[in-house]
Amino acid sequence: MKLKTILLVNAISSGITGLILSVVPTVFATIFQVSETLPFTEVGIFLILFSAFTGFTALGNPIRINRVKTIIGLDITWVVASFICVAILFSKISGWGSFMMIGVAAWVGLMAFLQATAVKRSGT
Secondary structure: OOHHHHHHHHHHHHHHHHHHHHHOHHHHHHHHOOOOOHHHHHHHHHHHHHHHHHHHHHHOOOOOHHHHHHHHHHHHHHHHHHHHHHHHHOOOOOHHHHHHHHHHHHHHHHHHHHHHHHHHHHOO
8 A cells, every 4th residue: 555545544534533532522421431521622633633744744745754754653652652541541431442442542553554664665
């Protein structure tokens, strides 16, 4: 798969997730069985901004590899932070909440892997 395609998939999936989290944070608070909605809104806003950065990077000609490396670094940070959050919050959130966090982390990890593989293939 081409780097541009992978970046666009990352941008679109992050953007959709961010919009949903921002628009209906109470749904996720209910799923996670927590009362606070602000963390979901904040994560949603971050994802919208990340999506914009990733999308603009994907549409660049040429694609700037330094920006892609930043995206990969952010994706890896997301994965690590997700596992830390699940470990810390496991007894405070629902099983479905933990499952969703790990599922999203797996998707983000796949994006990081595919992006890093595409960068290696490009020889930069």
